[in-house]
Amino acid sequence: MFDLETLQVIWWALICVLFISFMLTNGFDTGIGIILPFAAKTDTERRILINVLAPHWDGNQVWLVLAIGAVFAAWPVIYGTAFSLFYFPLMLALFCLFFRPLGFDYRGKIDDPRWRGFWDWGIFVGSAFPTFFLGLIIGNLYIGLPFSMDEFHRALVSTTFISLFNPFSILSGVFCTSLLVMHGASYSTLRTDDALNNQLIRFIKMGSLIALISFVLMGLMLWQFMDGIVLNADNQVASVKAGWLNNYSVHPDLIFAPIAGLLGLAMAYLFSAKSPLLAFFSSCVAIIGAVITASGSLFPFVVPSSISLQDSLTIFNGSSSTYALTVMSWAAAFFVPVIFIYTAWCYKQLWGKLTARFIHENDHSLY
Amino acid sequence: MSPDDVIQLSRMQFAITALFHFIFVPLTMGLSFILAIMESVYVMTGKRIYKDMVKFWGKLFAINFAMGIATGMTLEFQFGTNWAYYSHYVGDVFGVPLAIEGMMAFFLESTFVGLFFFGWNRLSKIQHLSVTWMVAIGSNLSALWILIANAWMQYPVGAEFNYETMRMELTSISELFFNPVAQVKFIHTVSAGYVTGSMFVLSISAWYMLKRRDLAFAHRSFAIAAAFGLASVCSVIVLGDESGYEAGQIQKMKLAAIEAEWETEEAPAAFTLFGMPDREAQETHHAVKIPWLLGIIATRSIDTEVKGIKELVAENEMRIREGIHAYALLKSLKTGNASDLEKESFDQIKENLGYGLLLKKYTDNVVDATEEQIRLASVDTVPNVPVLFWSFRLMVASGSWMLLVFGLAFIYSNTKKHISDRPFILKLALISLPFPWIASEAGWIVAEMGRQPWSIAGILPTNLSTSTLTADDLYFSLTGLIGFYSLLFIVEMFLMLKYTRLGPSSLHTGRYHFEKLEKPEE
Numbered sequence: 001m002f003d004l005e006t007l008q009v010i011w012w013a014l015i016c017v018l019f020i021s022f023m024l025t026n027g028f029d030t031g032i033g034i035i036l037p038f039a040a041k042t043d044t045e046r047r048i049l050i051n052v053l054a055p056h057w058d059g060n061q062v063w064l065v066l067a068i069g070a071v072f073a074a075w076p077v078i079y080g081t082a083f084s085l086f087y088f089p090l091m092l093a094l095f096c097l098f099f100r101p102l103g104f105d106y107r108g109k110i111d112d113p114r115w116r117g118f119w120d121w122g123i124f125v126g127s128a129f130p131t132f133f134l135g136l137i138i139g140n141l142y143i144g145l146p147f148s149m150d151e152f153h154r155a156l157v158s159t160t161f162i163s164l165f166n167p168f169s170i171l172s173g174v175f176c177t178s179l180l181v182m183h184g185a186s187y188s189t190l191r192t193d194d195a196l197n198n199q200l201i202r203f204i205k206m207g208s209l210i211a212l213i214s215f216v217l218m219g220l221m222l223w224q225f226m227d228g229i230v231l232n233a234d235n236q237v238a239s240v241k242a243g244w245l246n247n248y249s250v251h252p253d254l255i256f257a258p259i260a261g262l263l264g265l266a267m268a269y270l271f272s273a274k275s276p277l278l279a280f281f282s283s284c285v286a287i288i289g290a291v292i293t294a295s296g297s298l299f300p301f302v303v304p305s306s307i308s309l310q311d312s313l314t315i316f317n318g319s320s321s322t323y324a325l326t327v328m329s330w331a332a333a334f335f336v337p338v339i340f341i342y343t344a345w346c347y348k349q350l351w352g353k354l355t356a357r358f359i360h361e362n363d364h365s366l367y
Numbered sequence: 368m369s370p371d372d373v374i375q376l377s378r379m380q381f382a383i384t385a386l387f388h389f390i391f392v393p394l395t396m397g398l399s400f401i402l403a404i405m406e407s408v409y410v411m412t413g414k415r416i417y418k419d420m421v422k423f424w425g426k427l428f429a430i431n432f433a434m435g436i437a438t439g440m441t442l443e444f445q446f447g448t449n450w451a452y453y454s455h456y457v458g459d460v461f462g463v464p465l466a467i468e469g470m471m472a473f474f475l476e477s478t479f480v481g482l483f484f485f486g487w488n489r490l491s492k493i494q495h496l497s498v499t500w501m502v503a504i505g506s507n508l509s510a511l512w513i514l515i516a517n518a519w520m521q522y523p524v525g526a527e528f529n530y531e532t533m534r535m536e537l538t539s540i541s542e543l544f545f546n547p548v549a550q551v552k553f554i555h556t557v558s559a560g561y562v563t564g565s566m567f568v569l570s571i572s573a574w575y576m577l578k579r580r581d582l583a584f585a586h587r588s589f590a591i592a593a594a595f596g597l598a599s600v601c602s603v604i605v606l607g608d609e610s611g612y613e614a615g616q617i618q619k620m621k622l623a624a625i626e627a628e629w630e631t632e633e634a635p636a637a638f639t640l641f642g643m644p645d646r647e648a649q650e651t652h653h654a655v656k657i658p659w660l661l662g663i664i665a666t667r668s669i670d671t672e673v674k675g676i677k678e679l680v681a682e683n684e685m686r687i688r689e690g691i692h693a694y695a696l697l698k699s700l701k702t703g704n705a706s707d708l709e710k711e712s713f714d715q716i717k718e719n720l721g722y723g724l725l726l727k728k729y730t731d732n733v734v735d736a737t738e739e740q741i742r743l744a745s746v747d748t749v750p751n752v753p754v755l756f757w758s759f760r761l762m763v764a765s766g767s768w769m770l771l772v773f774g775l776a777f778i779y780s781n782t783k784k785h786i787s788d789r790p791f792i793l794k795l796a797l798i799s800l801p802f803p804w805i806a807s808e809a810g811w812i813v814a815e816m817g818r819q820p821w822s823i824a825g826i827l828p829t830n831l832s833t834s835t836l837t838a839d840d841l842y843f844s845l846t847g848l849i850g851f852y853s854l855l856f857i858v859e860m861f862l863m864l865k866y867t868r869l870g871p872s873s874l875h876t877g878r879y880h881f882e883k884l885e886k887p888e889e
Contacts, residue, residue: 055481058436062477066469068443073466076458076534083447083454084834091844094444095851098437102855105433109862151701153533154452157835320459321529321536328466335470343474346482349489364875365487 005316007325011074012315014332016295018070022063023180023287025343029057031184031207033100033127034177037120039185039199043113046120047367048354050104052191054367055350057104059343073328075302078318081155082303085145086137088161093130100126108367131180132173138294139172139218140164142226142244144306168221175214179290182207182268186283189276191354197276204272204279208286212265215290219258222297229304229312237309244297254296260289376841377449377833380848382815384441386808387852391435393807396510396557397564397599398428399476399503402483404591406499410492419878420588421499422487423871424568429484430862434855436477441848448844453822453832460526460537461516468512476505510557518549520823521814522617528717528826530700535826551613552814555606558599559810562769563803565596566796569776571867573796576787580880584871586786589796593776600770607766608664615665615673618824620683621817623676624750625759626661627651631675635662641760644752649677651756676749684745689716690723691741694733721826728830750819758809758816765806772799 002010032049040046053060072079083090099122107119143166147157185203192200222228228243240246248254264286271279298304304312319325359366402421409417443465446454454462479501486495519526525542526535537543569592575585614622622628627644628636629651638661642654665673674682696713697720699705725747726733729740736744776796780786786793818824822832866873872881 055485056478058480059474059478061436062469062473065440065443065473066466068447069462069466069469072443072446072454072458073462076462077455079447079458079462080451080454080834083444084449084451084836087448087834087836087840087844090444090448091847094441095847097440098851098855101433101436102858105429106858106862109430109866153455155455155835157451320462321532324459324463324537327537327540328463331467331470335467335474339470339474339478343478346478349482350485364873366485 002326002329004319004322004325007322007329008315008319010329011070011319011325012295012299014336015067015070015074016291017336018063018067019295020288020291022060022067023291024183024284025056025060026063027180027287028184028187029053029060030127030131031180031182032188033103033123033184034131034181035185035200035203036127037124039203040196043116044356044359045196046116047108047359048192048196048356049188050107050123050367051354051359052188054104056347058101059346061101070328074320074325075313075315075318076320077153077155078302078313081147081157081313082137084155084157085147085159085303086140086164087159089133089136089164093133096126096129098126099123104367127180128177131177135173135176136164136169138176139169140166141298141301141303142168142172142222142228144229144304144312146307147303147305147311148308149311168218168226171214171218171221175211175218175290178207178210178214179287180207182211182265183283183287186268186272186276186280189272190280191352193353193355195356201272204283205269208265208269208272208283211286212262212269215258215261215265228297229301229309231300231314237312239309247297247299251296254292257289257292257296260285261293262289264289370838372838373836373841374830374833376838376845377836378829380449380841380845381442381445383845383852384438384445384848385815386811387856388435388438388442389807389811390804391431391438392510393556393560393563393803394431394567395428395435396506396560397562398424398431398567399499399506399564400561401564401568401591401595402428403496403499403503404595405588406496408591410496416584416587419871419874419876420584422874423584424588425484426866426873427567427571427863430859430866432480434859437855438852447834449834449836449841450822450832451834453827455534456827456832457526457535457823460519460523460535460543463537463540464512464516464519464543468509468516472505472508472512474505475501476509479505507557507560510560511553514553514556515544515546515549517814518546518552519543520821521818522546522548523823523826528720530697530713530717535823547613548617551606551609555603555610558602558606559803559807561599562596562603562773563807565592565599565773566769566799566803568592569596569773569796570800573793574867575870577790577793577797579787581870581872582787584879586780589776589786590780593773593780596769597773597777600766600773604766604770607763611664612667618817619674620676620679620748621750621755621813622665623674623679624752624755624817625813626673627654627752627756628661628673628675629677631672631678634666634672635659635669636665636673637661638664642756644756646749646752676752680745680749683722683748684741686719686722687725687741687744689719690721691726691733691736692723693717693720694723698734718825721821721823721828724831725820725828727828747820750817755813755817758812762806762809762813765802765809769799769802769806772796772802 032053036046036049040049103119103123103126107116146159147155149155182204185200185207189197189200222244223242227239227241229237229239230243230246232238264282267282268279268286271282300314300316302313302315302318402425405417406421409421479498482498483502486498524546525539527538529536568588572585572589575581626639629649637656637658639651640655640657642651644651661673662669693716696709699709700713723733725744726736726740729743730736772795775792779789779792820828822829871879
């Protein structure tokens with residue numbers, strides 16, 4: 001069908017699409033989970049927020065499962081190397097993630113304030129920490145990671161948890177978290193009525209503002225204070241100042257990605273009180289812009305090495321074979337559109353505003 | 368290569384998390400199908416009680432399902448976090464079914480499960496029924512693809528080693544899909560799931576009837592579970608026998624280890640019913656044998672012999688010697704200036720490369736391995752015989768017991784005398800609740816410990832598959848996982864028991880046991 005290099009670029013794009021879908025859908029579940037204990041004070045208000053995502057969180061989470069599965073299948077060595085490099089944050093994220101599905105499903109099953117309070121914080125922990133760690137992990141890709149490859153292509157990994165905390169990666173974690181706070185809050189304004197909305201609008205503003213500031217700061221750091229690596233014409237990897245901005249001079253169109261990110265964040269802030277729909281739309285634009293900025297700046301690198309530049313993993317040296325990628329391309333070409341169609345149908349069937357009255361009338365069948 | 372304790376801890380961690388995950392998976396597979404059957408009956412008959420049945424068993428399904436999701440993530444993370452070299456070495460093959468599983472099955476199951484719970488008032492009867500079937504089909508398709516991946520670990524077909532990329536690469540998706548091990552394993556495993564779901568419904572319904580509660584509700588649930596369970600348990604056993612035959616053809620060492628058959632016997636081989644396998648002495652003490660039976664199961668003939676462990680070890684020793692040559696050729700190929708002749712001869716013997724890699728446990732310099740090291744490595748190809756021997760018998764005994772229970776339950780739920788008046792059968796059903804889980808967990812121990820010392824049979828030794836972590840990393844994650852899993856399991860059991868006790872009263876329809884007690888006028 002296609003040659004290897006084309007397939008590698010297609011799969012890079014597809015994995016970006018999967019991560020965007022994950023951030024857009026699972027993102028508002030996560031955002032709602034983070035603001036749950038703060039934005040909603042009474043049990044009924046919290047139940048409104050949880051039931052906004054109740055029928056969908058499981059399907060949404062599969063975008064993450066699929067994104068990781070696609071990384072495994074399309075970039076096996078990248079998957080193995082990155083996941084063992086980030087052993088601690090991933091294990092901690094995993095422990096926190098346990099509390100999310102259980103929180104959603106178990107919270108409403110016993111009518112006791114201590115039980116429900118426990119799960120409210122469980123959902124918060126299961127949403128906030130994995131999101132922060134995701135940002136932390138992505139931030140560290142720009143710093144580079146301590147690994148090299150031996151002659152049998154085994155990744156020799158040495159990393160400590162503390163070393164993953166540096167100004168850039170922390171900023172990236174803050175960015176990721178505030179981005180999803182904005183997204184979760186703006187999605188729930190579509191599905192709730194006035195009383196709760198005023199609370200939610202404050203979180204849209206707060207999230208978009210912090211995200212905007214950290215986004216700009218990260219850009220400045222990449223430009224002025226950090227080295228990045230580039231792939232020279234002769235396939236040699238070189239470290240240069242502001243190297244992560246190199247792609248913007250090679251492909252000037254890429255500049256639309258950070259612009260979309262910035263504009264989306266600003267618009268979400270401005271529209272938050274006026275038009276929930278426009279605010280949510282802007283929030284989506286911001287997320288799409290941010291993911292493309294993040295992956296586009298790294299391209300073609302995925303996991304750069306800090307101790308052995310030549311061993312840095314790219315979409316070219318880290319991908320699966322032509323045959324495997326071709327098989328999966330056919331599968332994706334068929335299934336991904338089908339998934340979009342039936343997911344849309346499910347949202348359509350269950351769309352509508354959630355009110356306190358609705359919660360009380362369906363006390364025993366809702367979360 | 369990683370230090371020994373990292374390998375042992377990584378194996379332990381994967382075993383614990385996979386076995387824990389598989390407490391919830393078979394119940395999801397089985398209950399989703401039972402829910403679909405109950406709802407089909409509701410749509411056909413229009414009787415409300417069947418709708419209540421779907422809703423109530425659906426509540427228990429939800430409690431279990433959430434745990435399945437929470438524990439499933441661990442496994443997806445773990446291939447990368449703990450088995451990085453494995454991921455690199457076989458991801459080109461192994462990752463493909465996993466990715467397809469996500470696209471084809473997980474989405475179906477997870478997207479529609481929300482609609483199943485929250486769509487009752489939004490969808491027409493037929494629409495909702497279709498949604499329920501989608502959940503059932505989705506959960507079963509998930510099993511299909513993960514078992515295709517697992518079957519490839521047992522019997523790696525449709526792939527080839529590429530020395531330039533130092534990994535296995537997929538050469539045929541259809542061979543991967545139609546892997547005979549995968550086909551047998553899929554039916555065997557999903558049927559075991561149906562048995563689990565059926566036993567769950569059967570036992571709990573029996574308990575309600577013993578307590579004389581909600582008789583109409585419990586009786587109908589019991590009847591459905593008995594019929595579905597009987598069909599499923601027959602399917603498990605027939606396919607289990609098929610796996611025996613398939614193992615006799617393909618996984619000879621596993622079969623010999625399960626049977627603790629140390630020496631090759633004259634055909635047809637006897638089946639060892641019980642005995643005390645002794646790894647040191649390489650013999651089975653106090654063996655009680657049934658003549659002919661093993662030969663018939665494993666070869667479907669009376670004149671083909673079943674190879675014993677010692678003979679297989681000797682064969683493996685030859686392959687290890689070949690593997691040393693393959694390894695030497697690989698080394699020279701990696702230098703980049705190998706001759707075409709060397710490439711050719713590598714291609715001829717590269718199927719034995721994995722056997723050469725077994726020596727990595729003893730020496731980094733495989734080419735100069737001593738006779739003693741070769742002998743040790745060949746002995747390593749024998750899995751843990753007593754564990755396999757006993758796990759297998761535990762699985763088969765549990766399965767046979769369940770055949771009996773489902774058989775009786777089916778017969779007596781179709782006689783004139785009402786089943787609720789047969790306390791003996793009901794008690795039998797109640798105490799049988801743990802058996803599907805015992806059988807499943809024992810079955811996985813047989814399948815995966817029987818694959819040792821390989822992570823991919825004949826290709827990649829488990830010893831080489833791990834990430835370059837430290838033992839401390841593993842102690843941290845293992846402690847966390849065991850701690851959180853214990854906590855969550857207690858919470859889950861607490862909720863499960865609470866809702867089981869409440870029974871259909873938890874639906875608050877006003878028609879069931881506790882509600883009637885509160886409001887006698889209804």
